[in-house]
Amino acid sequence: MTLHDSTPDFIPQFNKDGLIGAIAQDYITKDVLMMAWMNEDALQKTIETGEVHYWSRSRQELWHKGATSGATQIVKEIRIDCDQDALLLIIEQKNTDACHTGRPSCFYRKMENGTLIFDPEGL
């Protein structure tokens, strides 16, 4: 046991780039919808507003998920793992699609015999 895994204190461990991984999971279907990153500001705004904010590594800016598309993510619960370096966001996905490709989940492909099969309904 360590301090991080046995404490009730919320002490998220941001990596050397100031980021923590965040997994978004649908609160009803339990499908894993996406994985993205938060910096301290994004996490704070997520907690304050109840809508998920990430840090866009490609655009290097705060990313209020769905702000333009309407595909917002409403926070139902925020969980953190044992060593406090990963977040699990239990969310309600608005507009049904979490993925920018127009699919409900970003994990729409599965590996079979070294190649990827498109299987968006199979989660």
Added chain:
Amino acid sequence: MTLHDSTPDFIPQFNKDGLIGAIAQDYITKDVLMMAWMNEDALQKTIETGEVHYWSRSRQELWHKGATSGATQIVKEIRIDCDQDALLLIIEQKNTDACHTGRPSCFYRKMENGTLIFDPEGL
């Protein structure tokens, strides 16, 4: 659309440390059990053996999950996200506990009013 999100080619994007994030999800309950990291070797061994191998960042070594504890993870399906920089492992967790703290999932705490509540059954 980009090459990464529309191709059937499996081209995992390892980060500058040579790692890709991997989320383990129980194949029956759909609980998210843990998130850890793989390097190319760990991913290859996972595919070859059907048992999950991670890269331990703390120990800096290949980590055959459960090799000593018996809490192995049997691969049912490997999925990858749109930009191919995150893996979703659908697995069967042996010995019931994924977490080193003796809990089924590493995400056993949820945030409420700025503090963490221990709620291992609430996933």
